[in-house]
Amino acid sequence: MTKETALSPDVLLEARERARELIRCGFQEPDEIAESLVEVLDDQGLTQEEAERIVAPLWAERLAEQAGWPRITDVDRLVEAFDALEEQGVVTAMDFTCCAGCGYAEIGGEAGEDSYGFVFFHQQDTEAAAAGRGLMLRYGGFRAGEEPAEVSERRTVEVGRAVVAALEAVGLAVEWDGSPHTAILVAPLEWLNRLPE
Incomplete structure (x- = not known):
């Protein structure tokens, strides 16, 4: 009888x-996924070794599935759009922090001196996308000192437009009402993110 x-x-x-x-999210290594399982289920007696044994066959199964994926996936298109935004001075981050609050609080630490704005999605967003x-x-937009709120909002709208344009340029469908207070939705989106090598 195995421990599992x-x-x-x-x-x-x-x-x-x-x-x-x-695994469907596609950002963590097998040992990180095992650690996540232990964090969630350690009160149920799950050990790291048992978690690794659970992850291994599921990881292999996903690798086998990847062989049948299209050469360019929607996630590849998303990466292409984010790369284009980086070149325009927009900081991009994928699977960044656990939630929106932490993401907004920490994204400034990713900015360079030429960065005028940012776009990111957090881990819960990743899980929602992976679930379809x-x-x-x-x-x-990054706020400059004591500038008025309306200036900051205009910059945020500019960033939103740049994000939408970059996504549409790579063929992704986007829903956004143009408001600086509304998140941008990329949908429909087939979440096929290749596992880390």
Whole structure:
């Protein structure tokens, strides 16, 4: 009897489902996914070794699936759009921080002296996209000192327009009402993100 089978069927099922979700996201290495499982399920008796045994076959299964993917996926298009935005002075970040609040608080640390704005999506956004619900993008302009709020809002709208244009230029569908207070939705989006090598 292996240690893995000593876990309850419910814990095993939960661990496998969570591992599949994180593998679908495509940003973490197998050991990081195992660590995430342990963090969530350590009170259920899941060890790092057991988590690694759960992740390994699911990782191999996803690698096999990738062989049948199109040469260029929607995620590749997203990367292309983000690269173009970087060249325009917009800081981009994927799977950045755990939530929107942390993302907005920390994105300034990624900026260079020529950066005028930013766009990012956080880990919960990644999980939503991987589950087929489209991808929400958070964006904004970097505020210069004590400038009036309306100037900052205009810059945020400029960044939003640049993000939409970059996404549309690579063939992604975008929903945005033009408001600086509304996130940009990329949908429909087939989330096929190749696993880290």
